[in-house]
Amino acid sequence: MNSVGEGCTDLKREYDQCFxxxxxxxxxxxxxxxxxxxxxxxxxxxxxxxxxKEKDIPIDGVEFMGPNKDKPGG
Amino acid sequence: xxxxxxxxxxxxxxxxxxxxxxxxxxxxNENELNSSWDHILCAFWQRYPNPFSAHVLTExxxxxxxxxxxxxxxxxxxxxxxxxxxxxxxVFPSHLxxxxxxxxxxxxxPETHTLTTHTHNINHTRFMTVVERCVxxxxxxxxxxxxxxxxxxxxxxxFGLSRAIQKFGLSRFKSNQLKSMKGLVYALSxxxxxxxxxxxxxxxxxxxxxxxxxxxxxxPQQYS
Numbered sequence: 001m002n003s004v005g006e007g008c009t010d011l012k013r014e015y016d017q018c019f020x021x022x023x024x025x026x027x028x029x030x031x032x033x034x035x036x037x038x039x040x041x042x043x044x045x046x047x048x049x050x051x052x053k054e055k056d057i058p059i060d061g062v063e064f065m066g067p068n069k070d071k072p073g074g
Numbered sequence: 075x076x077x078x079x080x081x082x083x084x085x086x087x088x089x090x091x092x093x094x095x096x097x098x099x100x101x102x103n104e105n106e107l108n109s110s111w112d113h114i115l116c117a118f119w120q121r122y123p124n125p126f127s128a129h130v131l132t133e134x135x136x137x138x139x140x141x142x143x144x145x146x147x148x149x150x151x152x153x154x155x156x157x158x159x160x161x162x163x164x165v166f167p168s169h170l171x172x173x174x175x176x177x178x179x180x181x182x183x184p185e186t187h188t189l190t191t192h193t194h195n196i197n198h199t200r201f202m203t204v205v206e207r208c209v210x211x212x213x214x215x216x217x218x219x220x221x222x223x224x225x226x227x228x229x230x231x232x233f234g235l236s237r238a239i240q241k242f243g244l245s246r247f248k249s250n251q252l253k254s255m256k257g258l259v260y261a262l263s264x265x266x267x268x269x270x271x272x273x274x275x276x277x278x279x280x281x282x283x284x285x286x287x288x289x290x291x292x293x294p295q296q297y298s
Contacts, residue, residue, distance in 0.1 A: 001122045001123055001130070001132065001133035002131070002132050002133075003132055003133075003134050004132040004134050004151060004153055005134075008134075012134060012135075015135070016119075016120075016135075019119070019135070019138075020116065020119055020120060023115070023116065023119065023146075024112075024116050027140075027146060027182075027184070028112050028115070028116075028184065030184070032140075032144065035140065041135075041138065044135075045136075048134050048136070049136075052136075052151075057151070057175050057196070057197075058175070058196050058197055059136065059151065059175075059177065059196060062177055062196055064137075064147070064149065064179050065179045065181065065190075065192045066192070
């Protein structure tokens with residue numbers, strides 16, 4: 001899948017691939033020997049967070065696992 | 075209801091109960107898949123794109139954290155096409171051609187074999203808000219099966235039109251959740267094909283699962 005930031009898709013795919021391998025081969029098997037994808041995630045986030053700001057995507061303050069009922073509509 | 079006793083194979087995965095309450099604002103159903111929780115979770119992260127996801131335009135991970143008690147927290151952002159009904163396009167011209175941004179938060183708990191997701195739109199929220207909560211849980215009695223329960227709340231703050239909008243929202247949600255299940259099954263069979271290419275010493279009992287482009291894509295809809 002493409003990233004919302006046009007220039008971030010390659011970084012995203014690289015990270016996704018790393019995560020999916022870690023998830024299947026380590027996490028699900030109970031191996032907690034550290035996350036090999038941290039650096040990739042940082043690079044990818046640097047790119048995608050910039051795109052989110054540029055596109056004015058209203059993600060700030062959205063509560064984790066909860067609807068933002070009090071937030072004014074967009 | 076007996077809906078958990080039926081032997082539903084991967085070919086025919088989408089079956090369940092359907093309940094609607096409160097003037098079409100609440101939806102829930104339960105499905106079961108003849109696939110292990112582990113496999114379903116791997117497919118969950120990789121389910122897009124699939125032949126049923128033409129309305130999903132982008133996908134990003136915005137947050138990921140492993141908690142001290144080994145739960146995996148994630149936040150993903152999706153952009154989806156905004157297909158307003160014709161009548162709404164006339165009433166809300168400012169909403170035309172604007173994509174919908176959707177946040178999917180999730181918690182994977184490997185101890186209890188549970189994935190809980192919480193998904194909702196973060197723009198167009200005055201027009202309509204759809205909040206969905208989904209739980210994917212390993213069936214305790216049949217560990218190779220996974221139970222999926224889904225609930226959704228649809229609301230609208232548009233004075234005088236909220237009922238019509240909610241009705242539209244519910245019908246679109248129903249068709250999208252069906253696509254979402256089919257997409258998940260597609261991703262599962264694709265992963266399965268990749269991990270277990272046909273071999274002599276393969277896993278014979280699982281040969282029931284169809285290749286990606288056959289049965290699962292052609293099944294008639296159960297409800298829409």
